[in-house]
């Protein structure tokens with residue numbers, strides 16, 4: 001056993017009481033998040049939570065870290081701005097599948113390809129919770145909702161393939177049905193030096209389907225470790241990710257064994273190079289006067 | 292090549308009596324805090340019967356915590372603790388998933404019963420790893436107490452009228468999404 005961390009999980013918990021429906025999966029996610037932050041050990045004032053709009057996007061308010069509950073679908077661009085303005089901050093982005101893959105879907109590719117050191121946690125409940133259970137981009141085909149009374153005709157998007165295909169360096173999936181496993185994955189994602197993504201299957205107890213609730217997860221989930229998956233094998237990760245929607249695999253699908261430099265590190269390098277070429281300050285005025 | 296997360300876990304084979312007492316205190320504390328959260332959720336979602344029962348559970352878990360704390364202080368004073376709350380997960384605390392808006396008092400009691408059973412299973416499981424005889428004795432006591440608690444909850448359940456006359460009846464708006 002190691003010495004106690006300076007920051008305990010309770011230090012990240014704000015006074016604000018969550019108003020989620022009792023039983024909502026997001027309660028467990030929030031607990032896991034507090035614990036993961038405590039394990040990482042960064043003080044709350046060095047952490048920023050950025051979210052969009054949705055039930056899950058309320059998370060920033062429930063933490064003592066800096067928080068910005070922004071605009072629907074715009075958490076990623078705002079988080080990128082926050083991180084570039086203050087690269088020392090630990091920036092965690094949180095939101096729902098609607099926020100991230102519907103209205104915000106266009107931002108994912110750019111956040112991934114820039115490889116800014118953000119941790120993106122999507123609470124995937126396969127519906128729009130906040131607005132009362134409409135079809136979301138991850139809703140299974142055939143799902144009957146208020147916006148698809150005869151059943152959805154669309155195939156769901158696959159968040160795991162989405163992220164892997166754009167080249168994310170860290171892609172994992174978790175469920176609060178396995179709290180220690182989920183907490184460890186969030187921690188690992190935060191520690192990954194670059195863009196990291198965890199798809200958290202976080203059930204909506206009010207509008208979600210029976211087979212997507214935590215009780216069902218407990219019987220369905222299978223760890224990638226038990227399948228002997230090598231998380232440094234991107235092709236194997238892509239293959240396993242195809243089972244999204246039919247199997248509930250938890251664990252790290254892909255972790256780049258040689259993380260490339262982050263965008264912010266490249267910016268710093270560029271600034272250093274450019275400043276070498278720059279004239280000393282005292283010469284600037286002379287150059288100006290000569291003109 | 293997965294890097295292992297840093298959160299330390301508990302090695303039950305090496306557990307000392309002080310650590311075991313601290314662990315037992317944390318288990319009660321976790322249960323107390325969870326019942327408190329669930330009670331607050333249910334007050335917010337207009338489910339007063341279950342909220343009141345969970346509130347009662349807060350007082351019971353706090354009482355257990357205080358008793359253990361007294362024992363710990365008597366034996367070890369204020370020696371620093373080697374176990375942390377982050378090392379345990381929902382041992383006696385009901386899962387978040389147990390709560391529902393409009394749950395009945397009976398369902399709340401059944402939640403508590405499942406939580407006591409869960410805690411019992413935990414002590415049975417760890418006892419197979421514990422080596423220190425003092426820790427073994429403490430955990431055996433705690434394991435047996437969990438059975439007593441189950442009996443108390445069952446007795447309370449028996450006092451309730453069978454079923455709930457309002458269960459399944461549409462008495463108003465459904466749970467409000469937030």
Ligand SMILES: Cc1ncc(C[n+]2csc(CCOP(=O)(O)OP(=O)(O)O)c2C)c(N)n1
Pocket residue numbers: 053054055056057072095096097098099100103123125127128129130131136
């Ligand atoms: C620009 C804009 N369009 C639509 C909405 C309405 N709206 C709010 S939350 C939401 C979707 C919520 O679903 P999700 O992001 O999956 O989060 P959940 O509530 O399920 O956690 C929508 C469509 C909005 N707030 N702003």
Ligand code: SF4
Pocket residue numbers: 019020021023024025026055056125129130203204205206207467468469
């Ligand atoms: S509507 Fe669904 S996602 Fe929103 S708080 Fe309720 S259970 Fe959670």
